[in-house]
Amino acid sequence: MLVHPWDAPRDDTEWQRWLATRDFGQLAVNGPPGEPPFVQPLHFAHDAERGEVITHLARPNPLWPALEADPQVLLSVVDDYVYVPGPWQAPPDGPPKHGTPTSLYAAVQLRCRAHVVDDPAEKAALLNRQVGHFQPEGGSARVAVGEQPYGRLLPGIRGLRLEVTGVRAKFKYAGRKPGAVQDRIAAGLADRGGPRDAAAREHLLRRRGA
Numbered sequence: 169m170l171v172h173p174w175d176a177p178r179d180d181t182e183w184q185r186w187l188a189t190r191d192f193g194q195l196a197v198n199g200p201p202g203e204p205p206f207v208q209p210l211h212f213a214h215d216a217e218r219g220e221v222i223t224h225l226a227r228p229n230p231l232w233p234a235l236e237a238d239p240q241v242l243l244s245v246v247d248d249y250v251y252v253p254g255p256w257q258a259p260p261d262g263p264p265k266h267g268t269p270t271s272l273y274a275a276v277q278l279r280c281r282a283h284v285v286d287d288p289a290e291k292a293a294l295l296n297r298q299v300g301h302f303q304p305e306g307g308s309a310r311v312a313v314g315e316q317p318y319g320r321l322l323p324g325i326r327g328l329r330l331e332v333t334g335v336r337a338k339f340k341y342a343g344r345k346p347g348a349v350q351d352r353i354a355a356g357l358a359d360r361g362g363p364r365d366a367a368a369r370e371h372l373l374r375r376r377g378a
Contacts, residue, residue: 169277169336174343178375183337187214187276191301193245195223195330197231197282198238206231212243212330213301214278221278221330222294224285232284232326239282243330248367249273252342256356260348272341272353272368279334285327288313294327341372350376 177183191213197206208231212223221243225231235241250272258267285291292311295318299308311318342350350372357369 169275169338171336171338172344175338175340177337177339180335182339183276183335184216186274186337186339187245188216190245190247193243195231196242196244197235198240199234200237206234211298211302213298215297219332221280221332222298222328223330224291224295224298224325224327227324227326229326235282236284241280241282241330243278243280244275245277246273246275248364248371250357250362250364250368252353253356256353257342257345257349260346272372273338274340274371275338277336278330278332279336280330280332283329283331285329288322291322291325291327292319294329339371339375341368341375343375347376 192209192211195208195210197208199205208225208229210223210225212221214221252270252272254267254269255264256267257270258264285294292313295311299311309317311322313319313322342353345353354369354372357365357372
């Protein structure tokens with residue numbers, strides 16, 4: 169992922185706060201020689217204090233052999249993306265039709281070393297952490313080895329701890345455009361009011377002058 173200086177996060181806090189409100193992404197695992205990567209959409213829980221991501225997948229998933237052969241993986245999370253029409257990006261002193269369309273988006277890529285969790289008790293603990301993230305209010309039985317209702321399901325999954333070893337983050341929100349163009353984009357997003365337009369506009373205004 170190319171990250172220009174004007175699209176880079178101002179500090180680690182910026183991407184950490186953004187990622188803290190997201191828990192769905194795509195896990196990319198290197199494929200065997202001559203084959204493309206495996207890309208697995210999944211829910212996850214990011215534990216910033218431990219520097220790891222936890223998740224789980226079904227045991228029959230075809231990515232396991234590739235992951236065991238090469239545990240270096242990438243977790244990609246993208247959100248707050250919008251399409252910007254060309255006229256919104258036109259130079260202040262030029263005709264609108266000369267503007268170049270573009271995409272605005274936020275993205276975080278976590279480079280990780282994967283650790284497979286097969287021990288039943290460790291899997292149960294991992295699942296309880298993950299469910300606790302998604303259901304902090306409770307409402308579900310705890311996972312325990314040999315106990316109903318989930319104990320019998322443990323053999324059918326494998327847990328994953330993804331040890332974070334590197335981060336690339338990007339907030340592409342017209343950071344290099346002059347103020348007049350940024351104003352036009354912000355106004356266009358407000359008027360259009362489509363999915364994610366409000367979030368993209370908030371990023372643009374927040375990062376203005378960064």
